[in-house]
Amino acid sequence: MIITNALYTEIDRLKKRVAELEAALTEERQRNRVGEAVIRENEVLTKENMELTQSRDEWRRIATEAKERVEGLLRDTTKMVKDEDVISDGFGSAWSAYCPMCGKRTMQVVRPGKAQCSKCG
Numbered sequence: 001m002i003i004t005n006a007l008y009t010e011i012d013r014l015k016k017r018v019a020e021l022e023a024a025l026t027e028e029r030q031r032n033r034v035g036e037a038v039i040r041e042n043e044v045l046t047k048e049n050m051e052l053t054q055s056r057d058e059w060r061r062i063a064t065e066a067k068e069r070v071e072g073l074l075r076d077t078t079k080m081v082k083d084e085d086v087i088s089d090g091f092g093s094a095w096s097a098y099c100p101m102c103g104k105r106t107m108q109v110v111r112p113g114k115a116q117c118s119k120c121g
């Protein structure tokens with residue numbers, strides 16, 4: 001009888017211990033699930049961040065190329081205009097060699113600060 005009671009007590013103690021361990025295990029699994037979710041979310045954010053960085057770099061590259069192209073065109077245009085199509089009075093004023101009225105290459109410096117078309121006046 002004494003032995004039986006001792007056994008029941010021991011069985012109860014072990015049952016409680018098993019319940020405690022199961023609860024602890026459930027809690028641990030829950031914590032792991034949360035941890036894994038955080039890791040997954042972090043991976044997604046990292047991937048998105050990398051994609052954003054790549055697309056930002058891509059846009060920067062495109063913008064730089066476009067800027068260089070525009071600057072090149074401006075240089076070419078300026079060079080073309082400077083070389084042939086500009087008349088100057090030698091005092092810092094310059095005009096297009098082409099008349100804005102008739103469109104012919106007939107503009108002439110008539111005095112410092114003044115140019116006019118030889119045809120239109």
Ligand SMILES: [Zn+2]
Nearest residue numbers: 099102117120
């Ligand atoms: Zn003219």
